[in-house]
Amino acid sequence: MTEMVEQMRISAVAEKVEARLRKRYGVERRFRLYGVAAIAVALTFLAVLLFSVLSQGVSAFRQNEVRLAISFDPAVIDPDGRRDHAILANADYAALIRQALLAHFPDADDRTGRRELSRLMSQGAELELRKLVLSDPSVIGTRRELWLPVTAAVDQLAKGHISRAAEQGGQFSERELARFDVLVAQGLLQPRFNKWLFTQGDSRQPEMAGLLGAIVGSFYALVVTLALSFPLGVATAVYLEEFAGTNRWTDLVEVNINNLAAVPSIVFGLLGLEIFLNLFGLPRSAPFVGGLCLTLVSLPTIIIAARVSLKAVPPWIREAAVGLGASRLQVVSHHVLPLAMPGILTGTIIGMARAVGESAPLLMIGMVAFIVDVPATPMDPATALPVQIYLWAASPERAFIERTSAAILVLLCFLAAMNAAAIYLRKRFERRW
Amino acid sequence: MPLTSEFLPYQSGRNVAGPAKVSARGVNVFYGDKQALKAVDLDIGTNEVTALIGPSGCGKSTFLRCLNRMNDLIEGARVTGTITLDRQDIYDRALDVVQLRARVGMVFQKPNPFPKSIYDNVAYGPRIHGLAQTAAEFDEIVEGSLQRAGLFDEVKDRLDEPGTGLSGGQQQRLCIARAIAVSPEVILMDEPCSALDPIATAKVEELIDELRENFTIVIVTHSMQQAARVSQRTAFFHLGELVEVGDTEQIFTNPRHKLTQGYITGRFG
Numbered sequence: 001m002t003e004m005v006e007q008m009r010i011s012a013v014a015e016k017v018e019a020r021l022r023k024r025y026g027v028e029r030r031f032r033l034y035g036v037a038a039i040a041v042a043l044t045f046l047a048v049l050l051f052s053v054l055s056q057g058v059s060a061f062r063q064n065e066v067r068l069a070i071s072f073d074p075a076v077i078d079p080d081g082r083r084d085h086a087i088l089a090n091a092d093y094a095a096l097i098r099q100a101l102l103a104h105f106p107d108a109d110d111r112t113g114r115r116e117l118s119r120l121m122s123q124g125a126e127l128e129l130r131k132l133v134l135s136d137p138s139v140i141g142t143r144r145e146l147w148l149p150v151t152a153a154v155d156q157l158a159k160g161h162i163s164r165a166a167e168q169g170g171q172f173s174e175r176e177l178a179r180f181d182v183l184v185a186q187g188l189l190q191p192r193f194n195k196w197l198f199t200q201g202d203s204r205q206p207e208m209a210g211l212l213g214a215i216v217g218s219f220y221a222l223v224v225t226l227a228l229s230f231p232l233g234v235a236t237a238v239y240l241e242e243f244a245g246t247n248r249w250t251d252l253v254e255v256n257i258n259n260l261a262a263v264p265s266i267v268f269g270l271l272g273l274e275i276f277l278n279l280f281g282l283p284r285s286a287p288f289v290g291g292l293c294l295t296l297v298s299l300p301t302i303i304i305a306a307r308v309s310l311k312a313v314p315p316w317i318r319e320a321a322v323g324l325g326a327s328r329l330q331v332v333s334h335h336v337l338p339l340a341m342p343g344i345l346t347g348t349i350i351g352m353a354r355a356v357g358e359s360a361p362l363l364m365i366g367m368v369a370f371i372v373d374v375p376a377t378p379m380d381p382a383t384a385l386p387v388q389i390y391l392w393a394a395s396p397e398r399a400f401i402e403r404t405s406a407a408i409l410v411l412l413c414f415l416a417a418m419n420a421a422a423i424y425l426r427k428r429f430e431r432r433w
Numbered sequence: 434m435p436l437t438s439e440f441l442p443y444q445s446g447r448n449v450a451g452p453a454k455v456s457a458r459g460v461n462v463f464y465g466d467k468q469a470l471k472a473v474d475l476d477i478g479t480n481e482v483t484a485l486i487g488p489s490g491c492g493k494s495t496f497l498r499c500l501n502r503m504n505d506l507i508e509g510a511r512v513t514g515t516i517t518l519d520r521q522d523i524y525d526r527a528l529d530v531v532q533l534r535a536r537v538g539m540v541f542q543k544p545n546p547f548p549k550s551i552y553d554n555v556a557y558g559p560r561i562h563g564l565a566q567t568a569a570e571f572d573e574i575v576e577g578s579l580q581r582a583g584l585f586d587e588v589k590d591r592l593d594e595p596g597t598g599l600s601g602g603q604q605q606r607l608c609i610a611r612a613i614a615v616s617p618e619v620i621l622m623d624e625p626c627s628a629l630d631p632i633a634t635a636k637v638e639e640l641i642d643e644l645r646e647n648f649t650i651v652i653v654t655h656s657m658q659q660a661a662r663v664s665q666r667t668a669f670f671h672l673g674e675l676v677e678v679g680d681t682e683q684i685f686t687n688p689r690h691k692l693t694q695g696y697i698t699g700r701f702g
């Protein structure tokens with residue numbers, strides 16, 4: 001009898017435990033589910049973003065070109081045969097292209113026909129020929145098969161981005177469309193790698209517009225930013241963390257630094273405009289000044305990240321070093337700083353990534369100007385990648401739409417590379433203790 | 434029961450046999466408003482092991498850390514009174530604290546090797562104090578220190594492996610090797626065996642006994658047996674006061690204060 005009571009008591013307890021366990025597992029499962037759901041949402045947004053940018057942007061990495069047999073006629077290029085640079089540079093290369101095209105379309109040898117033919121090829125084609133002749137005058141008098149770029153309108157037509165029919169905004173006559181079809185059918189008009197995108201600065205002609213100016217501008221600005229904000233940020237963090245005690249003064253500094261991290265970057269642009277341009281008289285639109293402004297943007301991030309990494313170094317490392325008679329500076333430079341370095345580097349790269357993607361302060365100091373030349377020094381006028389995206393996005397031509405997306409892709413690649421570097425550095429320098 | 438200095442007549446043993454290496458007079462330590470040590474007078478004899486015992490929180494570590502001024506690192510810590518090392522006031526403004534810590538080394542409760550190679554751990558002290566110039570001199574110091582710490586044979590084939598990869602007992606002996614590499618005169622040990630198993634503890638105790646020949650050692654321990662085994666003199670602390678100090682044998686066989694008696698017989702603490 002008592003045995004049975006005992007049995008029942010035990011099974012009742014077991015049931016309670018069982019119920020609790022089931023509940024606990026349920027809570028755990030649900031919690032995991034929330035996490036997975038959150039990640040799924042984030043990944044979906046990322047996928048939508050990437051898909052829209054990719055689907056619009058990839059076509060910009062190809063540009064249609066026509067294969068033409070160009071005869072470098074000495075009578076056109078260099079009539080008196082002196083190979084004079086100025087004469088070679090100003091020769092009528094359009095005539096060479098027209099001749100080559102007329103060979104395919106003899107029927108176009110009238111005024112409208114010539115005009116139509118000139119609307120086919122990009123100005124970039126002439127520049128290509130000019131570049132070729134200037135770099136190697138021995139081509140004069142020879143005949144070469146060359147791939148030369150078509151205009152952006154023809155390129156967009158070939159990519160199917162604009163309509164053929166005149167009533168739907170097509171800008172080509174029947175004859176032009178017929179010639180276009182002939183070139184495509186003969187395999188003479190083909191999409192090829194768009195090298196202009198990576199070798200040219202900005203241009204009004206979309207087919208010749210490139211990102212190199214913006215990339216170099218961003219690069220210069222970034223170098224300036226890194227060279228200033230890394231040492232300044234690390235020195236500040238080390239001083240605040242290791243040397244300054246806690247008093248009202250350091251509290252004030254800390255509050256201000258945390259505040260600066262949240263200040264909208266346009267404010268730093270205004271500050272840069274007022275101080276660097278108006279007060280110090282530095283040149284407008286220069287990546288150097290852009291770098292100075294971006295230093296202000298990334299400095300708080302770096303200081304905060306560096307302080308957190310310094311704080312994370314276990315106190316007994318310091319004790320061990322101090323106990324051996326290391327001075328304060330030796331403790332910091334031999335032990336604390338090396339151990340904090342992976343975190344500091346990660347923070348720095350994140351700060352740099354923020355700086356690369358920043359456009360507002362650059363607008364304020366004039367890096368938004370239309371600049372064709374690739375900057376040779378950080379003092380030359382330039383744009384930066386995010387500003388170039390802004391500029392192209394505001395351009396009406398259909399060809400700039402795909403180039404905007406392509407520029408975004410390039411910027412994303414840079415950011416991905418920087419973040420990969422951050423992960424690599426963290427893995428490389430990570431230490432156990 | 435409040436303890437005042439009047440109640441502490443049992444410090445006859447304060448007079449050590451030889452000349453005192455370190456002597457503390459009227460040492461008070463405050464952490465902010467809280468007083469952690471009250472008027473401690475204590476002499477540490479040359480080339481002997483002095484054990485500090487007492488219940489948790491009585492100020493043993495605090496006293497130990499006064500002896501090489503590690504308390505300087507703690508914000509709000511204040512030390513009054515005088516502590517002399519070879520008759521020189523170590524809290525004197527003119528004294529270089531870095532130099533002091535080279536003369537008074539420290540081994541901590543938790544083994545704390547640097548996350549560097551075994552070799553670099555031991556070579557670090559000599560390097561910052563300029564005790565060696567050539568690679569051969571460094572090798573000699575490193576090997577000698579590891580030998581004296583009884584660790585050399587176990588690690589001689591992997592000197593360039595990280596010190597953090599050793600076992601706990603090996604790490605603690607590495608820390609001892611690191612401390613003796615700068616040839617200090619005094620070594621302070623704060624519960625050096627509390628994280629070690631009995632075998633490693635025995636090794637470290639043996640080592641302490643050997644080191645006594647060349648160094649003056651102050652060791653904090655919670656183990657009565659350990660204090661009895663390794664030390665020549667023992668000081669008993671209670672609530673921030675030094676209750677009794679004397680020859681270890683006398684303290685353990687014939688304590689004069691009943692607090693001491695209660696503590697060593699395990700009736701409190």
Ligand SMILES: Nc1ncnc2c1ncn2[C@@H]1O[C@H](COP(=O)(O)OP(=O)(O)OP(=O)(O)O)[C@@H](O)[C@H]1O
Binds near residue numbers: 464467
């Ligand atoms: N950094 C500190 N800040 C404030 N109070 C402290 C600090 N370190 C120690 N104390 C206090 O001082 C008193 C003595 O501490 P101490 O660490 O010297 O004790 P202990 O004898 O070493 O104890 P244990 O045997 O537990 O290590 C304790 O009451 C402790 O709370």
Ligand SMILES: [Mg+2]
Binds near residue numbers: 493623653
């Ligand atoms: Mg302690």
